[in-house]
Amino acid sequence: MLKIQEIREMIKLIDQSSIHEFSFEQDGAKIKMKKQSPEVETIIKQAPTVTLEQPVQSQQVAQQTDSNQVQAVSEATNQPVSTEAKTDTENLHKITSPMVGTFYAASSPETEDFVSVGSKVTKESVVCIVEAMKLFNEIEAEVKGEIVEILVQNGQLVEYGQPLFLVKPE
Known part of the structure; x- marks a missing residue:
């Protein structure tokens, strides 16, 4: 039987490779790994999660507000981007x-x-x-x-x- 560390290493190697499906059998134990198609997930704190089918580069654009202030807005979600949240998560x-x-x-x-x-x-x-x-x-x-x-x-x-x-x- 494989040790958990050996299984972890196998998972890491498969994940980093271009292999999409892998099967391994030893002493009656079987391991089958299959990669799923990648999904792009955009997460904005205190906003709904947006899952996109195709990768979209999120760009920030400046919008003029009534009080002549500039506010950063994500083009992909049209939601305000919090610069505070970015520095906090870093x-x-x-x-x-x-x-x-x-x-x-x-x-x-x-x-x-x-x-x-x-x-x-x-x-x-x-x-x-x-x-x-x-x-x-x-x-x-x-x-x-x-x-x-x-x-x-x-x-x-x-x-x-x-x-x-x-x-x-x-």
Whole structure:
């Protein structure tokens, strides 16, 4: 049986390659990986998520307001772009998924979530579980700080490298 670290390495190699489908069999254990077509997702804080079929370069244009002030607006969504939000997210640490699997916020449906917005975490704090091939993998914070935002829903499928949490480091 393969070790979890070997599976992670396989996922990383497949993800970085141009291979779209991969099958592996050893000692009765089977692994099948398939890449999905890439989607472009534009996320604006405190605004609805916009998913686009084809990549669109989001450009900012200046619009004149009544009080002769210039306001930045995204052409793709026609929503105001907050320059504050950009600088805030630049200073945040992203906790990403180390594998493809299902995100779980708690160890079981009856228990409380590992973390919530505002929770203080250490490098070793478990923030969630990602289930892959019937294996439940605890994901650690990797940084000391405060959870600012949870980017995925409980039970949601997550991809390798997908951001799960935003943490304000201490």
